[in-house]
Amino acid sequence: MAASDVNKGVPGVPYFTPQHLISPGTPNPSAKPGSVPTLFTPLKIRDTTLRNRIIVAPMCQYSTAATGSEIGALTDYHIATLGHYALKGSALVFVEATGVQPNGRISPNCPGLWSDAQIPALRRVSDFIKSQGALSGIQLAHAGRKSSTAAPWLSSKDRKVSLRTQKENGGWPDNVVGPMGGDEWSWDGKPNSDPTGGFWAPRQLNEQDIKELVGDWASAAKRAVQAGIDVIEIHAAHGYLFHQFLSPVTNQRSDKYGGSFENRTRILVETIQAIRAVIPEGMPLFLRISSTEWLEDTDLGKKFGSWDVESSILLAKMLPGLGVDLLDVSSGGNAGAQKINMFESKDYQTRIAARIRSELKKENLKLLIGAVGLITEADQARDIVEEGGAARKLNGNEVEIAKEAAAAVKMTEGGEPMADAILVARQFMREPEWVLRVAWQLGVDVAWPNQFLRVRFPKL
Structure with a gap:
């Protein structure tokens, strides 16, 4: 047998998995020059290179142990799910929102990285993802006032069943935290005494709490590096703790962490700096934000102001100087009063991403932009990252998408x-x-x- 006939294993993993002949999801050498859309070209970020421009976003699975020695640790379930996305060609696969503190989890069954004991399980998942040619990422998070809730399949069985998780089920009702404290600051506005409430009332974080919290974010980032993770994302969207601090609706503090834009962004800035200081210089750092709360036209927004696209643009302009490499542009989640039907506005976030990218380009600021939200079709995915792609005519049942994409083109310059x-x-x-x-x-x-070559799609 010739050396070239040996079925080689991937080096550096403690088990055999075949080395792919060519990294899945990358164009074959036979692809004609100029025929490959940007979507399937590499993207270099610091010392890492994505094999294409398609990233698996973090997805909550509520599938880790809530108690015991394996609390918060990833399991074989995560290898089965996340590993399969890597096997089938995704460039970067993110582990879901992972609590930097025990009370930072959304539910008792969400993962955490507050302990060294959680490193080996994360490394096992990361190793498999990377053995398939993808990069591994983790989204570090703190749920704030939206924590200590139940897995959705438990709470949705009966609309009368509360989302709250009690102590006997692994919850922490007495240690839910936020920028503000008291019954009126629960996510749904219902006090703990109301049995129909879905969220616990938070206690207010003091400045010492915040200092410790920033340190815990940095410690979790160091553990991610030890676990072999390639990319870290900070979760500051969807009504979780950092979003709660950013928004004047949920942050009405009178100290240095509340009031002005500078004060409301302070905890996030301090955390970015703390993480950047403890991770390798060549490691990419992402940030996910809710680019708008969709509260501008609500009574809440009119009374207090809200976090909107203009606020996001101001923040985005700060990020290159802080060492953030990519802004992941999402939206909503901080209040039930938000006014948008996201499932009837297919490109709603992509259009905002385009606007932010355009504003950064005007000032020659280098920050990559990630678009997320109901991206499901091939043409749609291609056109988002293609030069002039938003102006491309779409066919048939994608007429409405074409109208929205055309609107986004007007926000960009020169077919960017x-x-x-x-x-x-x-x-x-x-x-x-x-x-x-x-x-x-x-x-x-x-x-x-390699294992799927015999069932690949026929050539068109």
Whole structure:
């Protein structure tokens, strides 16, 4: 047998998994020059390179142990799910929102990274993701006043069942925290005494609490590095703790962490600086924000102001100087009063991402932009990152998407891309092979995993 005939294993992992002939999701060498859309070209960020522009966004799975020695640690379930996305060609696969403190988890069954005991399980997941040619990422998070809730399949069985999780089920009702404290600051506005309430009332973090919290974010980041993670994302969106601090609706503090824009962003800035100081210089750092709360036209927004696109642009302009490499542009989640039907506005966040990217370009600021939210189709994915792609005519049932994409083009200059990468979540749960299908539909000849070569899609 010739050396070239040996079925080589991936080096550096404690078990055998075959080395792919060509990294899945990348164009085959036979692909014609100029025929490959930007979506399937590499993206270099510091010392890492994404094999294409398709990222698996963090997705809560509520599937870790709530108590005991394995509390918060990833399991084989996470290898099975996240590993499959890596196997099928995704460039970067994120582990879901991971608590930097025990009370920072959304639910008792969410992962955490507040203890060294949680490193080995994360490393096992990270190692497998990377063995398939993808990069591994983790989204570090603190849920703030939206913590100590139950997995959605438990709370949705009966609308009368509370989302709250009690102590006997692993919850921490006495240690839910936020920028503000008291019954009126629960996410749904219902006091702890109201049995129909879905969220616990938080206690207010003091300045010493905040100092410790920033330190815990940095410690979790160091553990992620020890676990072999390639990319870290800070979660400051969807009504979780940092979003609560950013918004004047949920942050009405009178100390240095409340009031002005500078004060409301202070905890986030301090955390970014603390993380950047303890991770390798070549390691990418992402930030996810809710670019708008969709509260501008609500009574809450009119009374207190709100975090809106203009606020996000101001923050985005600060990020390159702080060492953030990519802004992950999401929206909403901080109040039930928000006014948007996200499932009827398919490109609602992509258009905002395009605007932010355009404003940064005007000032020659280098910050990559990630678009996320209901990205499900091949043409849609291609056009978001393609130069002039938003102006491309779409067909048939995508007429409405075409109208929204055209609106986004007006916010960009010279046919610039709307974003530099896309983050996809739900569609991967439906189709783990989504990257391969998108390539096939776009006529891009990409590599498949060795084990799946005999079932690859026929050439169009």
